[in-house]
Amino acid sequence: MDLLPHRFFDSVLWYLDTQEVVNAKYLRRSVANVATHHLKQRRDLQLRICPHFNKNLCGIVLWYVEQDEDGDDYAVSLNDALSKYDRIARVDLIHSQMEKYEYFSFEDALTKVLPNLLSLSTDDFFWAFGARKPNCGSFYDDFFKLLGSHNFKRMHVQNYGDECAEFLRVQxxxxxxxxxxxxxxxxxxxxxxxxxxxxxxxxxxxxxxxxxxxxxxxxxxxxxxxxxxxxxxxxxxxxxxxxxxxxxxxxxxxxxxxxxxxxxxxxxxxxxxxxxxxxxxxxxxxxxxxxxxxx
Incomplete structure (x- = not known):
């Protein structure tokens, strides 16, 4: 059962959430149990994407939020490998300094790295805010084209050009x-x-x-x-x-x-x-x- 595509279990969990099916009476018990197991093992991560206009490099980092002893939130960079249960709950296109970015060329980021990471997105929240950087126009356009197959639940966006506008029309x-x-x-x-x-x-x-x-x-x-x-x-x-x-x-x-x-x-x-x-x-x-x- 655990060998079924993970997207299948994401769909099961989405069904349980949207239909408010508390006891999963419409599902076979084995499917419901595995879906529940996936949920318990899952970490909701955040993907931060930061293009650097002067180097033609894109910084990418996965992180999550933990709480200290006082109950305050703080960001923790993901050091270990992704598990098959992990999902990306938030995607940020932002210009900020953060430790432990991994840097890729614009081409590699857009064609190899980001498509794989975005396939793990639950499309809960998308944030794209910050000064529009010079020499990054083509990166912005290609990035918003890449997002075309996603439908987000919540968004906070500024104008990054024509492809961003077209993306928002669809959203x-x-x-x-x-x-x-x-x-x-x-x-x-x-x-x-x-x-x-x-x-x-x-x-x-x-x-x-x-x-x-x-x-x-x-x-x-x-x-x-x-x-x-x-x-x-x-x-x-x-x-x-x-x-x-x-x-x-x-x-x-x-x-x-x-x-x-x-x-x-x-x-x-x-x-x-x-x-x-x-x-x-x-x-x-x-x-x-x-x-x-x-x-």
């Missing part, structure tokens, strides 16, 4: 995506329709958009505000340049539900709440200027 339509944070000065104009599609997804529980140059209108914000009004989103923040006045926003919110509580903090800040639900904080910079909505 925002994925039924698996639950949380998305996008931070950059600008994103492609067609992203507004993808934002809306993601916010309308029943899976969406967290959406953060921080983009000073993104122009947003009330039509785009409708699913965001509807999710807030029904209390069906855990975290939601939008920062952009809005094409409406504060009075238009208030009138729009009044139509979403009642009773509506409204508190004016000052001339540019207001707090809204519908029927005792979560607060909506609005910092309004004026039409075409920076404005923030925060749940």
């Amino acid at each position: 925002m339509q994925s039924p698996r995506l639950e949380g998305l944070t996008l931070k950059d000065d600008s994103w492609p104009d067609d992203f507004n329709s993808y934002y809306r599609r993601f916010m309308e997804s029943p899976k969406c529980s967290s959406f953060v958009l921080n983009s000073m140059k993104t122009r947003l209108d009330l039509d785009l914000l409708f699913p965001f505000l509807r999710r807030w009004a029904t209390g069906s989103v855990k975290t939601a923040k939008i920062l952009g340049a809005f094409d409406f006045e504060l009075g238009e926003l208030v009138s729009f919110i009044e139509k979403l539900g009642s009773p509506l509580e409204s508190k004016e903090e000052d001339a540019s800040r207001r707090t809204f709440r519908i029927a005792g639900g979560p607060k909506l904080n609005v910092s309004f910079g004026g039409r075409g200027r920076s404005t923030k909505l925060n749940v």
Whole structure:
């Protein structure tokens, strides 16, 4: 039984998680037992990828989190070999110093090392944040192409170019995506329709958009505000340049539900709440200027 492909047991565990099958009554006992054994033996690792623009080398390290005696987390580089049970729960594309990187040429990293490591990914979390480095454009493009077959559960991403944007277009339509944070000065104009599609997804529980140059209108914000009004989103923040006045926003919110509580903090800040639900904080910079909505 243990010789079956490990992806099979990953699928079994995914089924147990998503269907909330506590006693595995729909599975043969031998399959359920082996899947449970895999889970107990598994280490959830983190993969950190750091391209160096001045050396054309890519640093790669696997690490995991442990706790000290005070209960504080700290990172530990993986020194021993990967076991067949290990999975990569988080993938980071980042520019930072960390001990024990192993360095590979861009070509070897993209064609030999990363495909094998990413095959162990559970696609739980993807982080790509940090200054876009010069001379790394082709690496970024090829890396996001490599990620094309993965559907992540949560992501925190800045704009790394055209292939990154195409990758995000696909991800925002994925039924698996639950949380998305996008931070950059600008994103492609067609992203507004993808934002809306993601916010309308029943899976969406967290959406953060921080983009000073993104122009947003009330039509785009409708699913965001509807999710807030029904209390069906855990975290939601939008920062952009809005094409409406504060009075238009208030009138729009009044139509979403009642009773509506409204508190004016000052001339540019207001707090809204519908029927005792979560607060909506609005910092309004004026039409075409920076404005923030925060749940």
